[in-house]
Amino acid sequence: MSLCLFMVAGEASADMHAASLLKELQKQNPDLKCIGVGGAALKKAGMDVILDSEKLNVVGISDWWDRLTEVIGGYRKVIRYLEKNPPDYAVLLDLPDFNLRVAKKLKKLGVPVIYYISPQVWAWRKYRIHQIKRDVDLMLVVFPFEKDFYAKEGVDVVFVGHPLLETIHPRVNYRPQSEVLGHPRIAILPGSRKSEVRFHGALLSDLIHRIRERYPQAEIKVPIASTLNQSFVEQYISSGVVFETGHSHEVLNWADIAVVASGTATLETALIGTPFLLFYKVSKSSAWIYQNLMKYRSFIGMPNILLQREIIKEFFQKKADPKTLFQEVIKLIEDNKYRGEQAVNLQSCRAKLGDVGANILAAETIQQFINSKTTQGPENLGGDAIATH
Structure with missing residues (x-):
């Protein structure tokens, strides 16, 4: 029938x-x-x-x-x-x-x-x-x-x-600290919606500038979601990065650390196992909704919700400023123990989600x-x- x-x-x-x-x-x-x-x-x-x-x-x-x-x-x-x-x-x-x-x-x-x-x-x-x-x-x-x-x-x-377990496989290799310090690889995921790129563009451009000043040899890649096009993203995020269309999983496997807008990409990054920080900004008129959300739960990132503890740092709205994010980027790059502990904790997320x-x-x-x-x-x-x- x-x-x-x-x-x-x-x-x-x-x-x-x-x-x-x-x-x-x-x-x-x-x-x-x-x-x-x-x-x-x-x-x-x-x-x-x-x-x-x-x-x-x-x-x-x-x-x-x-x-x-x-x-x-x-x-x-x-x-x-x-x-x-x-x-x-x-x-x-x-x-x-x-x-x-x-x-x-x-x-x-x-x-x-x-x-x-x-x-x-x-x-x-x-x-x-x-x-x-x-x-x-x-x-x-x-x-x-x-x-x-x-x-x-x-x-x-x-x-x-x-x-996501069907399409995302955990990374196997992490580069040694000497390579990370000398030539850090950073993935930046600004969001999959145009409005997210608009809200996050200035913040990320400032952050990229700070990273470039401290780590001149850093490689920074920005994977572009299938819902966006590169010409649009380039209007809001500064030069000095390599754009990759439709290859976010490959970029996250390549990166030593990531800067990720809250959303599905948060869980994707966790399942791959790349250490990262989570951020999110919305308009002032929308902020009260998310502040109300935070009254009902301690975290906004699914890795933290799954494990009921903070394994990744979250920076929402006012806390999502370039200086604060940059300090966490420095810690993720330069503190090998800190980065390694987060990578181990991220492995626990996959076990919480059942079978493939x-x-x-x-x-x-x-x-x-x-x-x-x-x-x-x-x-x-x-x-x-x-x-x-």
């Missing part, structure tokens, strides 16, 4: 995870038709893209405000499409501000909703759990503590492991869900039938 699946993936990382998931689902359903919101990876995997996810990549209040018309227009386009062409099932990835609204509409249309890569309701905006319980039929989570959180709230949940094969398990769980709906009718699956992994 031919199935129509609707998918939404916002950021570049979600687009790649969704594409991998779709390929696994296609193995089980050769006639599967997939339509939705995504980027280049999903399109290449065979999805009919009705809205490019780049139109939804916004950060903070000011960015939402600047692109409000575009975002609302995109949402309305999706809703109109769903009303005219309701799918059999929907799989939504991350992007909660958009996806939870879409889930509400899908629920009204009688479309079963599967959510993959959970909104961080365990950290902030916990009131969203009520909407998730109402509109989401099955939650597939990528962090182990999320399973316990949702199970306690009565949400059908499966922990599938993290899809998250997208395979996610696809199997989704297929189990579909089969159950097909054989048992439209009733929701019971928690005991789903939350077993």
Whole structure:
């Protein structure tokens, strides 16, 4: 039987995870038709893209405000499409501000909703759990503590492991201290959204200048996310660096240390095992949201959250100034023991995330869900039938 699946993936990382998931689902359903919101990876995997996810990549209040018309227009386009062409099932990835609204509409249309890569309701905006319980039929989570959180709230949940484990392998070699001191290799990851590059550009340009003054022989590489282009990034980040498009993992393996904007890249860097510092800046109008977030948890970086202790230094908003970041860069380069201890601690993150094969398990769980709906009718699956992994 031919199935129509609707998918939404916002950021570049979600687009790649969704594409991998779709390929696994296609193995089980050769006639599967997939339509939705995504980027280049999903399109290449065979999805009919009705809205490019780049139109939804916004950060903070000011960015939402600047692109409000575009975002609302995109949402309305999706809703109109769903009303005219309701799918059999929907799989939504991350992007909660958009996806939870879409889930509400899908629920009204009688479309079963599967959510993959959970909104961080365990950290902030916990009131969203009520909407998730109402509109989401099955939650597939990528962090182990999320399973316990949702199970306690009565949400059908499966922990599938993290899809990054499928594509990221831990580095094997670290250069000796003599080479690091004489010729440091530094990776700088400014973020995957245009708004992040805008906010971080001046900070990073100042930092790069300071690094160049102290370490004239330093090599600095800036990997550019697939959602950006080099000409745009060059407008905000100074010269004196080498830009690499679409090779962030290779750059992180090459680097002795990294300076990383908060986001998926934080976990990617941790899984590779490159010592780093985490930073993030937003507009003043958005800062209060993140300050409110910090009231509910001690850390913003997933490596620190996973291990429940500070293994990497975090510099957010006012603390993210060039001088402070530079002092941490110096410590990471010149203190061999400090850098080595962080590298050892980062290895513990991988062990927390389960086994390789998250997208395979996610696809199997989704297929189990579909089969159950097909054989048992439209009733929701019971928690005991789903939350077993």
